[in-house]
Amino acid sequence: MSELSAQAEKEVEGEKASNSVPEKIEAVGESAPEEQKVMSAVDTFLAQFYLSKFSKQIALQYMKKIAADPSDDNERVKAWLMRGMNKIIKAPDNCDEWQRGCPDKVPGIRAQAVWDTKDFDWVERIEENFNVILEELVALEGLDVSGFQPYRAPAANDKIKNESDGVGVEATDAGSWNVFYLSLGKVMNFDDNRAKCPKTVELLEGIPGIYGHSFFSCLSPKSHITKHNGPTNKKLRCFLPLTCGENARLRVGGVERVPLQKGKILIWDDSFEHESWNDDETSRITLIFDIWNPDLHPKERKFLSFLTNSQLRAQKKIVEASGNEDNFFSVIDRAQYLDVAKEELWT
Template identity: 85%
Template sequence: MSEIASQADKKQAEGDPTSSETEIAAAAAPEEENKVMSAVDAFLAQFYLSKFSKQIALQYMKKIAADPTDDNERVKKWLMRGMNKVVRAPDNCDDWQRGCPDKIPGIRAQPVWDTKDFDWVERIEENFNVILEELVALEGLDVSGFQPYRAPAANDKIKNKSDGVGVEATDAGSWNVFYLSLGKVRSGDIPGIYGHSFFSCLSPKSHITKHNGPTNKKLRCFLPLTCGENARLRVGGVERVPLQRGKILIWDDSFEHESWNDDETSRITLIFDIWNPDLHPKERKFLSFLTNSQLRAQKKIVAASGHEDNFLSVIDRAQYLDVAKEDLWT
């Protein structure tokens, strides 16, 4: 499973060992196997797998290790790094990605992607007015559904606000979000969809401080719905990534990035994620299984305590915080 060969395996590959070598190998094999399984258990613990799910994960891992093709090569290397607790960045990692906690080897380090490589982009842009109408409909509601964006305190050094809900991502202005779905985007028009989708509103004169996204296995997609000339985004060393109303932008948020809205009006964007196209469908399937198990576990934690400082609990508590209308519809 782990591609960690025991001394017995090596001896057998070289030829018939002597009787004394056989006795040593027989004694060493269980110890080596225990080390491997201990590393596997430690790695899988972060995904909070049930006993049944863990068995499924182990079967996945056996298939990945035995795959003679390169279909699982990136995830295979990722598993080996995780099991061996390798902390250094993969060789292909860009310096701007150093702050990203979960980096899968063998994926292109590319801050901004060409939308021409994605055949669904034009279909989404053609539906711009329909999406905009959905946003505008929220303005007439007594309760907009927007909430302040907050991150778990453990992921940021910014001091908690007095309300005690996570930490803010801005050092000027405000950032508010309207979650459309968590776990998946309900759209058949976007192949390779990943994660949650939301409307993101950056109020006038706001700045989202520099940070890295959680993983390079996905790409972030922007569709600006309201956007002035002075809204800007930096991704890695690309100082000013173009933001244009009604035009999709695809970029890798594992790169350090920050965003400004220097206009007098709010910048509102539809945001969703897609799988990094460098990952094979087999790899996506396994990674999805782990991510979904982790998400289910977090939901249970929130339901049980409501105060655990994880991603979902912060979202759950932030929905009860007030958002000023002028921060949304200016």
């Protein structure tokens, strides 16, 4: 996999030779000590994804295949792999200063806070179905159990506001944030919610490059979601405001006031530090969903998705076995049973 070395040369430059992994993954024809060093680096890197023996072989075969690929279809993943194997912490050169707080940054992806919706041919179709989506949202108000739950994160991840009910922490320092999950990767089941909004789900699944995270998001009046970074630049976040007043606002990186307009899609990169306010007297409800960053080739998306899904499945099993309830999966699951006042949703 000598091609990988060329992609990582700039990233590795300046690292101490004694700490640097040889700049190739495939060790065929090399001396035994160097081969062992290379394979040790590969094993250490892949261990974080908890791959089974079979899945690990698939990953290794893919890594060998892309190393020999003369096209640029896998250039970003090549660079990402080399950074991981060489344990490089410094942000890629292409990243913006507002992305520093994002833990997983793939090299070679544009650092662009807000994207032009004209570059995405599916936007018009979603906007044309605004009333279809709104109708399914409004129908939730008449249900005994709407499906909305407080947004919570593991307490260990944040020190904003530990909740007295023992279920994680909120992401707000004013007001409240409640969510209605439709999908969250492939390891959590929201079939009941999806059954309540079948047309919305169908529309989302028809979007090219859909990432697999989608939910209705409700900010109650006078709410503020504190500043934070998303987990990765592999994806973009899409907003479709369904109820939205004039004083709802969003900051993304250095863009202090990103326009929010009812019925109009907004596409932005949540790996940038961001925060959100609803200063109106009415709730702001938005359909939120993620798409793969279009700078990633479909081959790269497939490989990255393969690793991520393996990691999430394994982590879910680990935390279930440990009994630790302060984790991503348990917090979301337990938050489903917390009461949400109707006035927080439908004001």
